[in-house]
Amino acid sequence: MMMPPLTDEQADGSNYERSTGGSVLTESSQKSVFDIIKNMEATLRKQGIPTARLDAEVIIGYYLNRDRVALYRDGDYVPTFEELNSINQGLARRITGAPVAYIIGRKEFWSLEFEVNQSVLIPRPETELLVETVVKLVQRNRMSGMKILEIGTGSGAISVALASELKSGRFFAMDISRAALTVARKNARQHGVSSRIFFFCGNLCEPLKDAFDFVISNPPYISEHDYEHLSTDVREFEPKAALIAGPKGTEFHRDIINGAVPCIRKGGGLVMEIGYGQREAVERMLRQSEKYDYIGTRCDYAGIDRIIMARRKE
Template sequence: MSHSGRPADNSTPAASPAAGDAVSDARRALARTFKQAGIADYTFEARILIEDLAGSGEWLDATAANRLRDALSRRLAGEPLWRVLGAREFWGLSFSLSPGTLEPRPDSESLIEATLHHLGQRRQEAMNFLDLGTGTGCLLIASLSEFPQARGIGVDLSEDALATAAGNAISNGVSERAEFRLARWDEGLTGRFDLILSNPPYIASDDIARLDSGVREYDPLLALDGGPDGLDAYRALAALLPARLAAGGRAVLEIGAGQEDQVRALMTAAGLRYLQSHRDLGGHSRALVFAGVM
């Protein structure tokens, strides 16, 4: 969950994009300002803002200049880049963000990779998917994009997140196969599922204050706080997964750093079979895959 945080020096003079500026000059000015503010990926961030907000011409018009000034001000105040832009890519798809959702992170793509590894041979089957704590809907929607005959349900405790996920399902072309419900875990659900995905809250409560400010101040606490030891959500999942997994089904769970052994123990004690761990971009165990008893 590492991100550029608040600038170390809030007195840093800001570039001030204006109508009539060359787009190339505006990009360089943004990069200089971000560098002076201590933003690590200053060149990347300047390029992304220009690509998203400057339009397609060589010169800034008034609308583009206003957008860039607003984005610059928000970014220098510590708001994460993708929050400023209102969307982030995940698995090649674009996902709108809202206050009730986590940002989809590239490391979470390991859950989609794990899903394809374990269920890819069933790609054309009419399967049922469940995403517990759906947030933006990124895990469910990305999975449905890879399994064209599957249908899925995304569950969340946040009405804001559910509305955002429903919009993302529409924009990514899977809304006819996706349903979103306000519930705690599997409340009100019936039947079994061929794939159960979850990126649950897994940060220990006392560790929240030590998170990067871009995470701590902008990601919803509901999606971060995993209780005193960070494992509350996994205990809940262990209690429900055996009864919700269909024969031949798979549960794919995201975990935090150092949680693999504890989560494996919880799931196997509940009667699930551990199958594999999939690593993220940094080489850390990120997605654990389980199956029901045979």
């Protein structure tokens, strides 16, 4: 179904239906890219979306196949009726709370572009610290030909980013979700690293007999209580199985700390992402297992303890 272009009247959002049915525009006029950005920003702001301007630029840029620079360079361009129809559909989805990454089907991580859909968590910028930590550990120890296992690979962002940095490494990336693994495989192919990443489906470390140089994971770590208080964008659109851990939020860390022991060679490392306020509990689990030493943490740019690492005892 075709939809007429955005008009000034829609700038206050009054003519948009708050439903998955999309925006409903009542009047047609010749609007430039500049006008459409302004109108969409106003509409999204009215919906309480704090990133309204950026979201408008990204959504419009996606449907017009232009990056942000080109969007402003061609600001006087008047989109075709078909282009406006697509932009309106993107806007309607954003109004229902759909994250921009799912609307445009991609997300940047570690300066690489990843395909995403609703079967995978949208990779977060703070997870880049996990990638950076592993790269530094490998470089500091002058390792080559290392074997790394990632538990819960989702979109494949971590393993693909690592494979693009560590050219001699071999990666084993697993997830319990087959739909997520389909996305991860595509991303590995897209970035030319699929020959060095072996994807497989499983539950934590269960199917594994091998010992790796590193076991790494950004596991689900939201407690059941906190999950109920997440924003709509996250709760209603991102996969629950990628987020929720259990009553405490650290249940996956506990299971990985205990279950991964036979999968890490002696002297090898365990590196995991943790959530706000989880450091003490996860450190305690590592100490109590008596299988790890050299326990350390790293903070993200917001000063939150984000990465925990430990060595499997020799």
